[in-house]
Structures are given as C-alpha cells and as structure tokens.
Amino acid sequence: MKFKLAERMEHLKTSEIRELLKLTEQPDLISFAGGLPAPELFPIEEIKLISLKVLSNEGTNALQYGPTEGYTPLRKLIAEQRMKAVGVNTTFENILITSGSQQGLDFTGKIFLNKDDVVICESPSYLGAINAFKAYMPKFVEIPMDDNGMIIDELEKALKKFPNAKFIYTIPDFQNPTGKTLSYERRIKMLELAEKYNIPIIEDSPYSELRFEGETIPSIKSLDKKGLVIYLGTFSKTFCPGLRLGWICAEPEILSKYIIVKQSADLQTSSISQREAAAFMQTYNLNEHIDKIRAIYKRRRDLMIEMIKQEFPNNVKYTLPQGGLFIWVTLPENVDATELLKIAIENKVAFVPGNSFFPNGGHTNHFRLNFSNMTENKIIEGIKRLGKILKENI
Amino acid sequence: MKFKLAERMEHLKTSEIRELLKLTEQPDLISFAGGLPAPELFPIEEIKLISLKVLSNEGTNALQYGPTEGYTPLRKLIAEQRMKAVGVNTTFENILITSGSQQGLDFTGKIFLNKDDVVICESPSYLGAINAFKAYMPKFVEIPMDDNGMIIDELEKALKKFPNAKFIYTIPDFQNPTGKTLSYERRIKMLELAEKYNIPIIEDSPYSELRFEGETIPSIKSLDKKGLVIYLGTFSKTFCPGLRLGWICAEPEILSKYIIVKQSADLQTSSISQREAAAFMQTYNLNEHIDKIRAIYKRRRDLMIEMIKQEFPNNVKYTLPQGGLFIWVTLPENVDATELLKIAIENKVAFVPGNSFFPNGGHTNHFRLNFSNMTENKIIEGIKRLGKILKENI
Structure with a gap:
C-alpha cells in the first residue's frame, strides 16, 4: 500500500553514502568513517557499581x-x-x-x-x-x-x-x-x-x-x-x-x-x-575520566597525522585539529571522494566522503577521517592502505 | 531576547491543565490524574541482575x-x-x-x-x-x-x-x-x-x-x-x-x-x-509478570468502581473498562470539570478534566480517573473525597 506522505519526506531520503557505509560493518575492515568514541575507555566496572546503587537506593x-x-x-x-x-x-x-x-x-x-x-x-x-x-x-x-x-x-x-x-x-x-x-x-x-x-x-x-x-x-x-x-x-x-x-x-x-x-x-x-x-x-571524577580520553585521542591523532604525512601524496591537504575526533582531508579538485570510497571499501578501509557535509551539495573532493575509534595498529595499517589507494587513483 | 519562532509553536502551548496538575505533586494528595503504572510491581531485583549480566557480557x-x-x-x-x-x-x-x-x-x-x-x-x-x-x-x-x-x-x-x-x-x-x-x-x-x-x-x-x-x-x-x-x-x-x-x-x-x-x-x-x-x-517470563500486573489492576478497578457506585451522585455516569488504566466519568452537561479540579486539589485529590482529550475543545463535563497507580486505601479515601466534592458542587 502506498500512502500519501508529508512533503518533508521528499527531503529525507536514505543517502547513497549511508548505503555504502553499511558495507563497512565487516570485521576485517578498518573504518575511519564513524564518529564513535573509543569503547575500551568506557568505565564498565564503575557503571556496574553505579547501576546497583541506583536500583538499590531509588529503583x-x-x-x-x-x-x-x-x-x-x-x-x-x-x-x-x-x-x-x-x-x-x-x-x-x-x-x-x-x-x-x-x-x-x-x-x-x-x-x-x-x-x-x-x-x-x-x-x-x-x-x-x-x-x-x-x-x-x-x-x-x-x-x-x-x-x-x-x-x-x-x-x-x-x-x-x-x-x-x-x-x-x-x-x-x-x-x-x-x-x-x-x-x-x-x-x-x-x-x-x-x-x-x-x-x-x-x-x-x-x-x-x-x-x-x-x-x-x-x-x-x-x-x-x-x-x-x-x-x-x-x-x-x-x-x-x-x-x-x-x-x-x-x-x-x-x-x-x-x-x-x-x-x-x-x-x-x-x-x-x-x-x-x-x-x-x-x-567518580568525570574530569579525570575525560583526561584519560584526551590522552589517548591525542596519541591517536598524532599517529594518524604522522602516518598521513608519510603515506599520502603531496597534493593531498589535511587539517591539524587541536582536539576532537576528526581530520578533514582535501583532494585535488577533480577527484570524487565517493568513487574513492568504493575502491577503499574493496581494500578494507573506509572514510566518509565530504560532500555529505555540504547541505547544498557539491564539494566532492574531500573526506573525513575519524581517529578516536581505531587502535594504533589499525591507524597505521588503515592509513597505509588509504595512502596506496590515493597514490594509485588521484 | 525574543526570537522569531516557527508557526507551529503557536499550536504548542503549556496548558492550564498542565499547570494545575503541577499542584498535584504534594505528598498528601491522592492523584488519579497521571497514567502511571504501579511502581510496587517494577521488578527491581531482577533488573539489578540483568544490568550486571548485560554489562559483564556485552558492556x-x-x-x-x-x-x-x-x-x-x-x-x-x-x-x-x-x-x-x-x-x-x-x-x-x-x-x-x-x-x-x-x-x-x-x-x-x-x-x-x-x-x-x-x-x-x-x-x-x-x-x-x-x-x-x-x-x-x-x-x-x-x-x-x-x-x-x-x-x-x-x-x-x-x-x-x-x-x-x-x-x-x-x-x-x-x-x-x-x-x-x-x-x-x-x-x-x-x-x-x-x-x-x-x-x-x-x-x-x-x-x-x-x-x-x-x-x-x-x-x-x-x-x-x-x-x-x-x-x-x-x-x-x-x-x-x-x-x-x-x-x-x-x-x-x-x-x-x-x-x-x-x-x-x-x-x-x-x-x-x-x-x-x-x-x-x-x-524471566514477561507474560507471568504481566499476569501479576493484570491481577492487581483488576482489583484496583473493581474497588474504584465499587467506591464510585457508593460515593458518586446518581447523575454522574462512568465507563466500565475491561482492562487498561482508566475510567471515564461524565457529569451533567452544565458542569465544568476544570472548576471541579480546583476544588478537588484544595481537598487533596486530583483527576484530569476531560476537555484536554478533545482536540477541538469543548466537552467540559468529563474527567478521567486512573486506577493503576494508587493503593487500595488511597482509592477508597480518594473516591470518598471526590464523591463529597461532587455531591456539594454539581
């Protein structure tokens, strides 16, 4: 049955990118695509104690x-x-x-x-x-x-x-x-x-x-x-x-x-x-917990930047964030990052093509890298794979 | 600073009823107003065990x-x-x-x-x-x-x-x-x-x-x-x-x-x-848990109906629900349930006036009673208070 929907639904469609990124859920794929925090830092044991406390005291x-x-x-x-x-x-x-x-x-x-x-x-x-x-x-x-x-x-x-x-x-x-x-x-x-x-x-x-x-x-x-x-x-x-x-x-x-x-x-x-x-x-002290997150993310950012310097071709530019989760990569103007993503997925590495972030479209020559969610070994290997793809395709 | 809002916000206003119902949060007030389940049936101990299990196995x-x-x-x-x-x-x-x-x-x-x-x-x-x-x-x-x-x-x-x-x-x-x-x-x-x-x-x-x-x-x-x-x-x-x-x-x-x-x-x-x-x-068996809820709510409904029969004047009508949480009360046409609520709150008992449930307004001579959230003693006492108010005011 096809129903009449509100006009706004014409503006809310599943994007090609979202469909592509579903392919990144393979276990051997190194994904720099998400915006996920590092799960190894979740305070699981503390939350166990807290859960019991909350349910006992004010269940x-x-x-x-x-x-x-x-x-x-x-x-x-x-x-x-x-x-x-x-x-x-x-x-x-x-x-x-x-x-x-x-x-x-x-x-x-x-x-x-x-x-x-x-x-x-x-x-x-x-x-x-x-x-x-x-x-x-x-x-x-x-x-x-x-x-x-x-x-x-x-x-x-x-x-x-x-x-x-x-x-x-x-x-x-x-x-x-x-x-x-x-x-x-x-x-x-x-x-x-x-x-x-x-x-x-x-x-x-x-x-x-x-x-x-x-x-x-x-x-x-x-x-x-x-x-x-x-x-x-x-x-x-x-x-x-x-x-x-x-x-x-x-x-x-x-x-x-x-x-x-x-x-x-x-x-x-x-x-x-x-x-x-x-x-x-x-x-607990949430500030101290945030300090831990910061220290690890800094190491990951440093490593990712170092690897980018080493592996990416010279005509690729990138930002040097002082915090957060993301690095923004700019390719030569004629390069389409969505096409690159298809090749990247075949080579078991992923990012988000930049044009999704421009509400009016265009700007196809960028992509976003996340450095918070992957371990150091995966950052090294993933950026190597990406560097190879970039060298061969741009 | 006054900002320009979307047109829809003119349709979303805090209601008089909501403001009135804030007055029902006094501890000695018997409220039949909310749609809350009976909290004494929450499986707190089971949820404690479950929380530990979830955090241990897949934290x-x-x-x-x-x-x-x-x-x-x-x-x-x-x-x-x-x-x-x-x-x-x-x-x-x-x-x-x-x-x-x-x-x-x-x-x-x-x-x-x-x-x-x-x-x-x-x-x-x-x-x-x-x-x-x-x-x-x-x-x-x-x-x-x-x-x-x-x-x-x-x-x-x-x-x-x-x-x-x-x-x-x-x-x-x-x-x-x-x-x-x-x-x-x-x-x-x-x-x-x-x-x-x-x-x-x-x-x-x-x-x-x-x-x-x-x-x-x-x-x-x-x-x-x-x-x-x-x-x-x-x-x-x-x-x-x-x-x-x-x-x-x-x-x-x-x-x-x-x-x-x-x-x-x-x-x-x-x-x-x-x-x-x-x-x-x-x-656990959620069906068995639901059986417990049903048994208690049935008792509360039975008691509330019995008390209504005993305490409400004869010109007040009410529904006989076979389940759920609510009884709907209909007063003589000239009675305004919102005015009654003000008197009820003074007498430490509350309900929701019915006109809130009519999207186009009108219908002021109804109110809704909830029977799931109050203990049997409170149902007895609350309906007595309400009956007295009804007898004196309609």
Whole structure:
C-alpha cells in the first residue's frame, strides 16, 4: 500500500553514502568513517557499581516516569560541572536533558523553522544537524571557513541578505567534519552580529572538553550576556553514547519551548540513565575520566597525522585539529571522494566522503577521517592502505 | 531576547491543565490524574541482575552507539513474543525500536502531516497523541464513540468528506481516556474502510495486554492483510516506563520512513536499555509478570468502581473498562470539570478534566480517573473525597 506522505519526506531520503557505509560493518575492515568514541575507555566496572546503587537506593523512581525537564540532580551536576568546565555560570533551571544532543538539533529545527526559512551554518557542517534541520525544509546558507573557523565577514553578508534567517548553527570547537576551531575574536564578533540581527546562535559543543593542546577558548555561551546562545551538550563523547544523554542550556524563555517540544516528542529521557550519569558524577571524577580520553585521542591523532604525512601524496591537504575526533582531508579538485570510497571499501578501509557535509551539495573532493575509534595498529595499517589507494587513483 | 519562532509553536502551548496538575505533586494528595503504572510491581531485583549480566557480557556494545533500527535480539523478541501476544505473525525486519511509543506518535505526525491535513481520531482521544500531532498543524476530525468504540458510519462519513485525511488514529483496547474497546466487527469494518480510502490506521496499543476479563479481541494489525496498519507498542505499561522503550511494527516500505526520521531525531534508542529489556525477556517470563500486573489492576478497578457506585451522585455516569488504566466519568452537561479540579486539589485529590482529550475543545463535563497507580486505601479515601466534592458542587 502506498500512502500519501508529508512533503518533508521528499527531503529525507536514505543517502547513497549511508548505503555504502553499511558495507563497512565487516570485521576485517578498518573504518575511519564513524564518529564513535573509543569503547575500551568506557568505565564498565564503575557503571556496574553505579547501576546497583541506583536500583538499590531509588529503583522505583529510576524505573517510573519522571519530569520532562529531566532529573533535577543531573541538571544540577551539568550546570555545576560540565557548563562550568566551558566557562558558563548557570543553574539547573537553564538545563533540559535530551536524548543525546542529536535530539537538541531536531528540536531546534522544530522550534525555529518554517519551510524556506534560512539556516546559517559552516561550510561544511555536521551531517546529522543538516538532516535534522532538513525535516523542517529550510534553505541552508553555507558560510565559508578558514583555519579560524567561520569567516565573519561572510556571516554578516549572509545576515544582511537573508532577513528570514532563523539561527546561526556552529560547532565552534574541533568542528565536525573539519576539526577546525573558531577563534576567540570571531566568537566575540559572532555574538555582536547575533545581537545586531536578533538571531540566536546554536552552539553545538560535543567536543569542547576534548582539547589536546593549545589554550582553551571560552565557549560562545560563556561570552553571551544577552541570552543569544542556545548551547547543546552531550555525554556521548566524554562518558558513553549508549545511554543517549545530552542537554540544552538556554535562557528559561526559550528553554520552555524546548520543554514543550520534548514533551510531545518522547515525554522524557530515560529515568534510569539520567540517575546513572548523576551517580557516576557524584561517585567518580568525570574530569579525570575525560583526561584519560584526551590522552589517548591525542596519541591517536598524532599517529594518524604522522602516518598521513608519510603515506599520502603531496597534493593531498589535511587539517591539524587541536582536539576532537576528526581530520578533514582535501583532494585535488577533480577527484570524487565517493568513487574513492568504493575502491577503499574493496581494500578494507573506509572514510566518509565530504560532500555529505555540504547541505547544498557539491564539494566532492574531500573526506573525513575519524581517529578516536581505531587502535594504533589499525591507524597505521588503515592509513597505509588509504595512502596506496590515493597514490594509485588521484 | 525574543526570537522569531516557527508557526507551529503557536499550536504548542503549556496548558492550564498542565499547570494545575503541577499542584498535584504534594505528598498528601491522592492523584488519579497521571497514567502511571504501579511502581510496587517494577521488578527491581531482577533488573539489578540483568544490568550486571548485560554489562559483564556485552558492556562495550551496551555503552556504544548502535543501529538506528534497534538492537536485533530485542526486535526479534518483540516480534516473537509481544506481537505474537496480540495475534500478529511478523519478523524483526518489521520492528523499529522507539524511545517510548510517544516517539512513534511524533514520528507519525512528521511522516504524514502537512499543515491543514486531516487526522481522524476518536472523540475523545489520547492527549499526548493530540499534542504530538499538533506540532505538524493538522485539523482534527473527531469521530464519536459509543460503548463499542469509534462509530464506523461516522468514520466513513469523515473519510468521504475529507480526502486529505492522512491517517486514522485509534487506541482500540481500553482507550485512553475512556477505557472503551473497539469491537471485533468494527475492527474488520475499519480495515475495509482503510483499504477503500487508501489510508493507514495508526493502532496505538499500550494497554492491549492488560485485559482483566472478557474475551481478547484480535489487534487490528493481526486482521490486516494489506499492510494498512502501523502498530505502536510499548514496554511502559507491561515492564517499566523509566527505560523509555517502545516499538513500531509496520511493513518495511513505511517502516523505512520511520527509520529515516528516527535517525535525524535522536540517532537511536539507548543501547543499554534495549539490551536490558532483551535480557529480561530471555531470563524471566514477561507474560507471568504481566499476569501479576493484570491481577492487581483488576482489583484496583473493581474497588474504584465499587467506591464510585457508593460515593458518586446518581447523575454522574462512568465507563466500565475491561482492562487498561482508566475510567471515564461524565457529569451533567452544565458542569465544568476544570472548576471541579480546583476544588478537588484544595481537598487533596486530583483527576484530569476531560476537555484536554478533545482536540477541538469543548466537552467540559468529563474527567478521567486512573486506577493503576494508587493503593487500595488511597482509592477508597480518594473516591470518598471526590464523591463529597461532587455531591456539594454539581
């Protein structure tokens, strides 16, 4: 039976890339494609103890329905620990727990976007955000980046040109997919523009606590005196993604809209997962755990960069991220990374072709490499395989 | 800062009822307002053992990202156990795991509804479904019910009159809020109409396994030979709501749309919760657990009905549900249940006024009572308090 669907479904199709990436699930394939954290760092033994503690002390509440806003002690811990770590002074009233920060992206689209409204984002930008917003049928205006992130003059041109722009979407720290970081000066200027044009900034910040070197740059939210920034945080990269725990930090007036939308979307995030994350933060030191993650990811990034230097041809460029999970590779302009991926899969190695990250298409000569999920031996072997493919095919 | 929001946000407002119901969170108040299961039946000790088992045997996968479709063993168990229990022969390929069945409602709106499209539903219908659909700005066409559920002649009139109707939304078993059940004959006729008008039926089935007496009526999905039914299931009422686990059972062509929408909405449901539910079903007998729930809810329903007979004035009518969680009370036409609720809260007892369940408003002379969540002593005392208020105020 063929049913009549909503118009938005024409914009939400399974991508060729997604189908290709399904082929990467072979056990002997070295995949730099996902955005997965290193599973060997998951604190399994600690979570066992925590689970018992939560079920013993508050089993009934952990298994019952709870408030849409989230479990208050977890909201408090996020305000006091995670938001403080990115320089934001806030309280639990400004925190809504979401089912991963992906849900915060979907809600942002739902709250702000009518059909044909404009979303301003980095070029390229996070694939999952693009897809979340596409469900609300906006136009995307892509702002070019250089090594310091979004180019602010280009941003102002876009704000002037598109008065129906509804928000600026940015991943300021170790951006997905480029690994680039927005400079301090540009954060200040972005805030000035947001105020001038009365437009919110969606600061998507999954990687900000994963800096390996260089000085920490304050989050845009921490510099925001006017309530212009809606901050999306997550435990997926600093704790574990399987629990599906993220949050939104925003001023109560706009946060109340997210709460209404959350209620009709899934009532609330898992009562037990929220209590487990809170108990973990009360019992152990999440900062120390993040230090461990940082140390290992730094080693993997160093190794991947070293191997790229050694194995990739000279006409291939790549970014040098100071943190996060990703390196962005740029090939000569005539090369199609999707075609390369097909060859790569045959040779048991994978990446994500870059054009998926450009909401308006084009830009076929890039790909994204993830360095967090593979062991050092696999990084060495995988980059060798990729280097060989590049040498033979570009 | 006031931002420009999407038009849909005008349809999503905090309701007066929700604000009133916040007042019911006092510990000495007897609340028949929520739709909460009995927490004393949560299998806490069993879930402790299960949690340890899952974390010991597959901790890494339980804490990592997983597939959008859900954890395959859980999808298989749902197909083989839960869907079989409602008479449906299906396989895991037809099952998508959702974060509660509320998420299935939101996705249904997202997949089917353009602005001003028509949703056909029972009058009254589930408040959470109405709110989920409202985000997509449809018109609601309410079909009157009698003791056998939706009146089929009225349904056909609506299908003729509204060719832009996108789906029929029904809760056939022990409906929320009325407790009424759609008869077998009407299920057959509803399917015939769905085929004739090429319109899907959304069968929302949270309570179907909670029948206390009378003969089980096959689910609409089990009678569907043409792939017309999209079935929404949940563990919230038969296991525990805190894990946020529901599912959608539908033919692959339409299920693939739900999967695409799920990916952009929250990537996936909790990896660990899915494994815990699967391990519970593999280790214990969920059917036996449901038997326990049924026995206790039956006692509570019996007691509540007995107390209503004894305490409510004669001009108050009420339904006699054969299962589920709710009794629907009808007052004389001139009585406003919202005004009564204010008096009730002062007297430390609460219910949900009925007009929230009518998407187009009106119908102020009803209220919904929940009998699953309160102990027998509280049912006795609460209905006494309510009876006194009714006698004094109507």
